[in-house]
Amino acid sequence: MTDEIGAFVPGPRVHIEGRAGGPLSGLTFAAKDLFAVAGVPTGGGNHDWPTGRPIPDKHSWAVQTLLDAGATLIGKTITDEVSLGILGENAFDGTPKNVAAPGRVPGGSSSGSAAAVAAGICDTALGTDTGGSVRVPSSFCGLHGIRPTHGRVDVTGMLPQAPTSDTTGWFARDAETFARVSAVMLGEEIPSKLPSKLIVAVDAFGFADADTAEALQPMVRKLAALIGSSGEEIMAPQGLSVWARAQRSLQPAEAYATFRSWLDERNPRFAFSVAKALVTGSMIPESDKVWANLMRQEVRGRMKYLLPEGTILCLPTTPFPAPKVGLPLSVLDPLRDRITCLCAQGGLAGFPQVNLPGATTVDGLPVGLSIIGPRGSDATLVAVARAMEKAAG
Known part of the structure; x- marks a missing residue:
């Protein structure tokens, strides 16, 4: 099979047949x-x-x-x-x-x-x-x-x-x-029962580019009609950028700890942006990590409050569609920071999140709507994704 889009690692392609007769046979x-x-x-x-x-x-x-x-x-x-x-x-x-x-x-x-x-x-x-x-x-x-x-x-x-x-x-x-x-x-069947309440994260929609937020509105309305009850809440009362700062304190520090011995022993080659992330992780003060861990507890508490059993929350998955290939670092770095503002809750709180496709901006570029549920509600979110696609016909 050819790889005309450059998705696979260079070299001989791996091919391993799945077990005959399994539930995913043919995939x-x-x-x-x-x-x-x-x-x-x-x-x-x-x-x-x-x-x-x-x-x-x-x-x-x-x-x-x-x-x-x-x-x-x-x-x-x-x-x-x-x-x-x-x-x-x-x-x-x-x-x-x-x-x-x-x-x-x-x-x-x-x-x-x-x-x-x-x-x-x-x-x-x-x-x-x-x-x-x-x-x-x-x-x-x-x-x-x-x-x-x-x-x-x-x-x-x-x-x-x-x-x-x-x-x-x-x-x-x-x-x-x-x-x-x-x-x-x-390891569980996808249920037919859907959540009973939807919360729209108004701060996240306000943070996204206007055309992205607008492109997602038909999906939000469809989701609200499917669930039957909806309301609006601020997801991050401390600020989305504060949540992002906590994730940017914890994740790079952990990444540096993960790769520290390899860096020391091998002095490997990296793209500048990757090397910069590891250097940044090595320099995060202990006081910042203590603060970030406290913020993680606040985030978990906030998400638990917003998402009792039977409730899901929706927000733009990303604040904008895919940027162009090959942009300079000076342009990319602020974009990465904005993405983290809408993604930080995943690493901080650990609640399940599913991206729903189906929206495009006026330029025809895909943008996703995310749904988040209580811990352990993964299969229910998948059920919502299935119901949304069926509702679309």
Whole structure:
């Protein structure tokens, strides 16, 4: 199978048949190059990462679970270097093409996985989400994507970045495939019962670009009609930027701790933006980390208050559609900061979040609407995604 969009890691393509007769038989999937596949080096998006490391002798939990369910693995996909990126541009392996928004980034760090699904090369794909790496490419590529409840899905065999925020996630083009894969990964049937209340995060909509917020309004109205009861709330009373600052204090510090010994021993090559993130992580004062951990507790308390059982919250997944490929760092850095303002609650609170596709800006660029539910309500969010697609006809 050809890779005309540059979604897969260079070299021979991995192909492993799924178990015959499983619930996902007939489906194909790809795995972000952070997931162990037996007999294949884990590249991590950085050509120095595999050096001196043993080749995995067994599959990661996520890969094995999909294979056991009958899905066939067709390759490993490009990721931002050691998952330290949100836009999907990789200095070593290139930028996968976003067929949903030509000339635009696919979003990262699960860039190849999202791009491959969007292009129809595979039915579903594994990604990871620490600061938004499934949610953002889902929005930019017009896909269903999930960041599960933190700790819900086994991450054995997945290359870590910041463990208190890391999760495994997955993508699909249509809600029915998304539900089939989610049932397997979550280990439970997708219910028919929907939540009874919707909250619209007005501060998040106010923070998004005007054309993005406007493009999402028909989906918000459809969601409200589906749920039957809706209201408005401020999600982050301290400020979305304050939540983002807490995530930017905790995540880089953890990432530096994760990779510190490798940096010391190997002095690996990085793109400047990735090196900058690690250097920043190494310099975060203990006082900032103490403050950020306290803010994490506040965020968790706020989300628990907003989301009792039977309630979901919606917000723009990203504040704008996919930026153009190849923008200068001086332009990209503020964009990354704005994305974090709408994604920080994922890593801080660990509540499940699903991106719903279906909206485009006046320029025809995809933007996603996110729904967040209480911890453990992952399958219910998937049920909402399925109901939304059926309502659309």
